[in-house]
Amino acid sequence: GAVVSQHPSWVICKSGTSVKIECRSLDFQATTMFWYRQFPKQSLMLMATSNEGSKATYEQGVEKDKFLINHASLTLSTLTVTSAHPEDSSFYICSARKEEWVTDTQYFGPGTRLTVL
Amino acid sequence: QKEVEQNSGPLSVPEGAIASLNCTYSDRGSQSFFWYRQYSGKSPELIMSIYSNGDKEDGRFTAQLNKASQYVSLLIRDSQPSDSATYLCAVNTGNQFYFGTGTSLTVIP
Numbered sequence: 001g002a003v004v005s006q007h008p009s010w011v012i013c014k015s016g017t018s019v020k021i022e023c024r025s026l027d028f029q030a031t032t033m034f035w036y037r038q039f040p041k042q043s044l045m046l047m048a049t050s051n052e053g054s055k056a057t058y059e060q061g062v063e064k065d066k067f068l069i070n071h072a073s074l075t076l077s078t079l080t081v082t083s084a085h086p087e088d089s090s091f092y093i094c095s096a097r098k099e100e101w102v103t104d105t106q107y108f109g110p111g112t113r114l115t116v117l
Numbered sequence: 118q119k120e121v122e123q124n125s126g127p128l129s130v131p132e133g134a135i136a137s138l139n140c141t142y143s144d145r146g147s148q149s150f151f152w153y154r155q156y157s158g159k160s161p162e163l164i165m166s167i168y169s170n171g172d173k174e175d176g177r178f179t180a181q182l183n184k185a186s187q188y189v190s191l192l193i194r195d196s197q198p199s200d201s202a203t204y205l206c207a208v209n210t211g212n213q214f215y216f217g218t219g220t221s222l223t224v225i226p
Contacts, residue, residue: 034214043218044161044205093160097214102168103149106207106214111160 002028002098006109013084014117020080021112023094029074030096034106035067038091050077084116120144121208123217131225136193138220140206143187150182150189151207155219161205165191196224 003026013019023033033050048058048069056069068080077096081088093111097104122141130136138152149168153161167173167180167189179192189208193200203219 044216046216091158095161103166103209104212105149105151105163105166107163108153108160 002026002096002105002107004094004096004107004109006094006112008112009110010113010115012115012117015085016083018080018082019084019114020078021092021094021114023077023079023096023109025075025096025098025107028096028098030077030098031074032097033071033077034095034097035069035077035079036093036095038093038111044093047079081114084114086116089114089116119217120210120215121206121217123204123206123220125218126221127223128220129223129225130196132196132198134196134224136196136200136222136224138191138193138204138206138222140189140191140217141187142189142206142208142210142215144208144210145184145187147184147187147208147210149209150180151209152178152180152191153205153207155203155205157202193222196222198224198226200224 005024007022031052035047036044047062048056050056050069050071052071058064071077095106095108152165154164155161165180167182173180177194181190201223203221205219206217208215
């Protein structure tokens with residue numbers, strides 16, 4: 001297997017503030033990481049694909065200026081929610097792609113629960 | 118047409134029974150297939166991967182792949198209440214990952 005961590009695991013912030021979430025691959029290098037958002041009882045929604053050393057690729061409808069992604073190293077990607085509002089409250093999950101012998105596999109972090117008051 | 122389709126359920130089985138979860142995919146060039154389990158309020162966890170036609174067994178779990186029919190399934194034998202979760206099917210196609218919307222499984226004691 002492979003281990004992906006996220007920090008913080010939960011955060012509560014006031015409306016208008018910015019929140020940074022870190023995603024780390026602990027025992028492998030990940031050229032590509034993914035950021036998802038999940039609302040209660042709904043499916044995972046891919047927000048963006050983060051590539052080390054280059055700009056992230058955002059899915060349609062995701063505001064790149066609001067959700068800033070930086071993939072500065074092969075083991076770390078960060079998601080910053082800028083000027084957060086209550087509608088941004090959600091469960092944010094990252095995953096990292098591990099290159100394995102037969103195929104690439106995605107491993108997920110434990111998620112970060114964001115509550116914006 | 119979605120890349121990966123799953124029956125959303127809910128699927129209910131009694132404890133000790135076999136739970137059968139199904140997934141179809143649209144791209145014949147898809148190379149590898151994954152099953153993730155997601156408990157309520159938690160992130161997905163990889164439980165099985167399969168690349169070749171046929172069956173792959175891991176404990177109580179068996180993944181079945183039929184590339185001709187573009188069909189992948191997950192069987193859970195001797196289902197336990199702790200198996201109650203949403204099961205996500207994922208497909209790797211040309212290094213793009215596509216996820217199904219998940220099937221909710223409830224194992225009734």
